Amino acid sequence: MSLKIFNTLSGKKEKFVPINPDYTGFYVCGPTVYDYFHIGNARPFIIFDVIRRFLISRGYNVRYVMNLTDIDDKIINRAKDEGVTSKEIADRYINAFFEDIQKLGVRPADVYPRATDHIEEIIGIISSLVEKGAAYPTAGDVFYDVSQFEEYGRLSKKKVEDLQAGKRVAVDELKKNPADFVLWKKAKQGEPSWPSPWGNGRPGWHIECSAMSMKFLGQSFDFHGGGQDLIFPHHENEIAQSCASTGCDVFxxxxxxxxxxxxxxxxxxxxxxxxxxxxxxxxLYPTAAIRLFFLQKHYRGPIDFSEEGLNAARTTAERLSLTYKKLMDLIPENREEFNAENIKNSKRLEEFYERIESLDGELIASMEDDFNTPAVIGKLFDMVREVNKYIDDGVADGPEKDILSWVQMKFDGYDRFLGIIDKTRDGIDFERMDNVMQTVIKLRHSLRKEKNWVLADQLRDDLTEAGILLEDSASGTTWRWRK
Ligand SMILES: [Zn+2]
Incomplete structure (x- = not known):
């Protein structure tokens, strides 16, 4: 595999070389939970989950962490307006966030750390920064001293001198330099606060992400994602805080x-x-349509929100799901494992096989080229056209149907990261079901490892009874609905 990724830090596409052989660390800045998230905020939730799922499908053991900012001015203000505690506001919108991303077909992160659960770690990092002279306390606040970090501005391509000269906002009397930013905020009357070496207060926003990413992924990890609006100052500050505290070259x-x-x-x-x-x-729109609407554009480019765009995405998504259903209907209940050797005597089958095989290669190559989902979807629809043509020309039993089961498995493979095929069955959401089934498959795998064949087979038979087929192959076990 040769995965290339556009790295904001270098400003160019780079070959992916993992830091750790055992796992790939991936951190994405999560929501500040003071309201329902808008559809613009949904974009990073969807795209970074797609990238992570693609990496998993390519064999990487991804550890995916998304923080929840549950202490912030916006949360405090909302709590004041409603006459409730900040925790009540945060809890309410964390629950809403989970409901919404689940409906959006986003797989849960491995960990969702909350800022207020990591005050100790945050204070630890700030203390080390103060000790090293990279931060200074003043009147109950603690600021990061950007002049002490040589590489400040590397990510955003900004220069500290320009930041200071060009700053038009009123200079904070407490700061040494206008570009210095707050790590710890002094407590205000009636606001939540925690004890610290600098008096009661609460953490600034940037330091939360340094503390939580390094706690769960280590001092250096592979991926950090977020919206372009976070490059400066949020991500620039994360780098400064993390590298100055650990002495690591790479955060x-x-x-x-x-x-x-x-x-x-x-x-x-x-x-x-x-x-x-x-x-x-x-x-207003099915999940598949909303996801397709986003994925039809490259993740780094802008998207114009429009009803026409969403309506078009809905039609396209329906076309894909329809072809998928047609495929499923033609595949026999007890499918034979597809063998490319068996089609050698049919020119029609051979041509179809080669066409799909070559589109498959192009599709994966597009995804490996900085996650070019518009090209991926283009290739997928080339396949849809080929498949429809093939089916319309008539399909006989035997190899002609077996090859369709091979195509369906390819489609399933793409949808493991794209999530744009509507596989809802009898009102049961496929994504949610798949989460459950992955656990069941793992359980059966452990039973087989322990040579508990009786229970493992019993589990499979009970599932068949319940309308779910498990299929074992060299690449692992998959499941599908029984007809
Ligand atoms: Zn962040």
Whole structure:
């Protein structure tokens, strides 16, 4: 595999060389939980999950971490407005976040650390920064001293001198330099706070991500993702804090940033008031259509939000799901494992096989080229056309049907990371079911490893009874609905 990734840090595409052989660390900045998230915020949740799922499908053992910022001015203000605690606001919108991403077909992260559960780690890093002279406490606040970090500005290509000279905002009297940023905020009356060596207070936003990413992924890890609006100052500050505290040269090796979702030419944002929540949009469009709408564009480019675009994506997604259903209907219940040797005497089969095989290679190569999902979807629809033509010309029993089961497995393979085929069955959501089934498959695998064949077979037979077929092959076990 030769995976190439556009790294914001170097400004060019680089070959992926993992830091650790045993696991691939992937950190994505999560939501500040003070409201339902809007559809622009949904873009990183979807795209970075797709990238992570693709890496898993290529054999990487990905450890995926997304933080939840559950202490912030916006949360505190909302709590004040409603006369409830900040924790009540955070809990409410964390639950809503989980509901919404599940409906969006986003697989859960391996860990969702909350900032307020990591105050100790945060204080630890700030203390080490103060000790090393990279940060300074003043009147209950603690600031990071950007002049002490030589590489400050490397990610965003900004120069500290320019930041200081060009800064138009009122200079904070407490800071040494206007570009210095807060690590620890002094407690204010009536706001949540925690004890620290500098008095009661709460963490700044940037330091949370340094603390939580390094806790779960180590001092150096492979991927860090987020929206382009986070490059400066958030990610620049994360690098400064992390590297100054650990002395490590590399904090995150590859920095991935997604483009914005524009509404009539302007970035969709809560502050601009031109937004629609993911929840509202999911009332109007199926998940597959929303995902396809995003994935038809390259993750680094902008997307224009439009009803026409979404309607078109819905039609396209339906066409894909229809072809998939046609395939499923033709595949026999007890499928034979497809063997390319068996088609040698049919020119028609051989041509179809070679065409799909070559499109498959191009599709995977597009995904490996900086996750070029628009090209991937283009190739997938070339396949859809080939498959429809093949089916329309008539399919006999035997190898002509067996080859369709091979195509269906390819489609399943792509959908393991794309999630754009509607496989809902009798109202049961496929994504949710798949999560359950992956656990069941693991369980059966352990039973077989322990040579407990009776129970392992019993499990498979009971599932068949319940309408689910397990299929073992050299590459592992998969499941599908029984007809
Ligand atoms: Zn972050």
């Amino acid at each position: 995150a090796k590859y920095w991935l940033h997604n483009g914005f979702l524009d509404m009539k030419g302007e970035k969709m944002s809560k502050s601009l008031g031109n937004f629609i929540t993911a929840r509202e949009l999911m009332e």
